[in-house]
Amino acid sequence: MERDLVEYIVxxxxxEPDAVDIKVIEGEKSTILELKVAEAxxxxxxxxxxxxxxxxxxxxxxxxxxxxxxxxxxxxx
Amino acid sequence: xxxxxxxxxxxxxxxxxxxxxxxETDEFDVEIVESQAGGLFKKGKVKIRVHVRDSxxxxxxxxxxxxxxxxxxxxxxxxxxxxxxxxxxxxxDKPLLxxxxxxxxxxxxxxxxxxxxxxPAKVTVLFREEKKLGLKIETENTAMVIGKKGxxxxxxxxxxxxxxxxxxxxxxxxxxxxxNYRVRREExxxxxxxxxxxxxxxxxxxxLLEPMNPFERRIIHTTLNDIxxxxxxxxGEGLYKQVRVTFRGxx
Numbered sequence: 001m002e003r004d005l006v007e008y009i010v011x012x013x014x015x016e017p018d019a020v021d022i023k024v025i026e027g028e029k030s031t032i033l034e035l036k037v038a039e040a041x042x043x044x045x046x047x048x049x050x051x052x053x054x055x056x057x058x059x060x061x062x063x064x065x066x067x068x069x070x071x072x073x074x075x076x077x
Numbered sequence: 078x079x080x081x082x083x084x085x086x087x088x089x090x091x092x093x094x095x096x097x098x099x100x101e102t103d104e105f106d107v108e109i110v111e112s113q114a115g116g117l118f119k120k121g122k123v124k125i126r127v128h129v130r131d132s133x134x135x136x137x138x139x140x141x142x143x144x145x146x147x148x149x150x151x152x153x154x155x156x157x158x159x160x161x162x163x164x165x166x167x168x169x170d171k172p173l174l175x176x177x178x179x180x181x182x183x184x185x186x187x188x189x190x191x192x193x194x195x196x197p198a199k200v201t202v203l204f205r206e207e208k209k210l211g212l213k214i215e216t217e218n219t220a221m222v223i224g225k226k227g228x229x230x231x232x233x234x235x236x237x238x239x240x241x242x243x244x245x246x247x248x249x250x251x252x253x254x255x256x257n258y259r260v261r262r263e264e265x266x267x268x269x270x271x272x273x274x275x276x277x278x279x280x281x282x283x284x285l286l287e288p289m290n291p292f293e294r295r296i297i298h299t300t301l302n303d304i305x306x307x308x309x310x311x312x313g314e315g316l317y318k319q320v321r322v323t324f325r326g327x328x
Contacts (some may be wrong), residue, residue: 005193012186012240044239049315052239055232062221062229064195 002063002071006033009056014041030070033060042077078129083122087112090125096220098129099227099262101269105129165205172201172213179244180210183251186240187212190233196222203254212237214255223258230255231290266293270300273322274307281324288317297322
């Protein structure tokens with residue numbers, strides 16, 4: 001579920017939605033989402049002073065599921 | 078105004094109330110209506126009734142004070158910025174229909190994101206101004222969508238604005254609201270401003286308010302702008318600066 005949420009948000013922010021790739025790593029207590037975007041789009045998902053990345057993480061932590069399992073978003077470059 | 082909330086513990090109920098009403102926990106009075114302690118196999122239940130002080134800009138601390146400062150406060154109050162001329166607002170039971178493809182896309186984006194968060198939501202146009210588009214989020218989980226001090230709805234709004242920019246509408250500011258949170262938050266900030274001014278005047282010591290975003294700080298600054306013996310200044314770096322309220326003395 002979180003994967004779809006992040007995918008939807010990120011695709012709406014970048015210039016190359018087709019290059020968006022999210023790998024899900026399920027752990028026992030947390031889920032890690034590894035996000036890859038086109039090189040030129042990295043700035044768009046991080047934002048000035050990390051504002052956009054922070055907003056996405058805030059939204060992730062407000063998810064209905066997040067109450068039971070932590071979701072961590074990693075942006076790969 | 079009186080609201081009722083229920084939680085597993087008193088604290089949980091109060092926190093829910095704070096998030097839902099967009100207030101700080103010390104800004105309202107709590108009355109415990111019903112309290113069942115949780116047992117080993119049984120969940121506890123606490124029902125509270127929340128009394129929100131009338132916040133029409135006349136904080137109780139000012140009442141009865143008849144010196145010039147109080148008059149100034151009243152003057153400042155009447156200087157609430159005028160309503161922009163071209164403004165279309167949805168009636169409580171009659172939302173505005175989307176005007177164009179852009180509005181339809183913004184509505185779809187917002188509803189889709191909130192629904193994917195796990196909170197099925199309906200989004201409609203709340204108001205239109207020359208440079209603003211207000212969208213209303215309706216969901217059963219308003220408290221979670223708003224978040225503590227509006228953290229979640231502000232994050233959603235930031236992303237909504239980036240998306241709007243990608244659609245070529247940099248000129249427009251998107252405002253997301255749910256259950257009138259924005260108005261309630263603004264009222265609560267005006268009250269915080271007046272109460273801190275009063276405290277600063279009484280004690281002569283400055284107060285540093287909690288970190289706020291630019292919009293929230295602006296409300297504090299403009300609320301206290303016309304009070305001659307009080308000065309406000311932002312301190313710190315980044316998006317979330319803190320406002321310091323200082324006593325300047327009577328002149």
